[in-house]
Amino acid sequence: MKVSPAYVTAIPNLTEASFLGQYSVFVAFLEHGDEVILFEPFFDQYLPSVTFNGGVPVYVPLHPNTAGVDKPTGHDWTIDFAELRFVSRWRECTLN
Numbered sequence: 001m002k003v004s005p006a007y008v009t010a011i012p013n014l015t016e017a018s019f020l021g022q023y024s025v026f027v028a029f030l031e032h033g034d035e036v037i038l039f040e041p042f043f044d045q046y047l048p049s050v051t052f053n054g055g056v057p058v059y060v061p062l063h064p065n066t067a068g069v070d071k072p073t074g075h076d077w078t079i080d081f082a083e084l085r086f087v088s089r090w091r092e093c094t095l096n
Contacts, residue, residue: 023045023049026049026050026092027053030053032054034089034090034092035055035088035089036050036055036094037058037087039062039079039094040061040062060079060080062079064076064077065078
């Protein structure tokens with residue numbers, strides 16, 4: 001999956017609360033029925049923000065690589081991009 005940098009929106013914490021910033025992006029870009037990829041686990045405010053604005057959440061789990069690892073860290077989690085093959089109308093993808 002290739003994404004042009006022209007289509008990437010980063011939300012720095014320039015609002016009074018991070019919720020307001022991410023909610024504003026969902027309001028601005030989502031149209032009814034657009035899919036939003038949510039990598040699990042995700043921030044609990046994403047789901048109501050997506051659904052309230054007509055988006056359809058698509059849940060994609062992160063998988064821990066526990067083979068030979070006593071205590072997994074953030075570097076041990078992976079995304080199985082094959083799980084995204086069924087996503088056909090995605091508009092946004094959230095990353096924490």
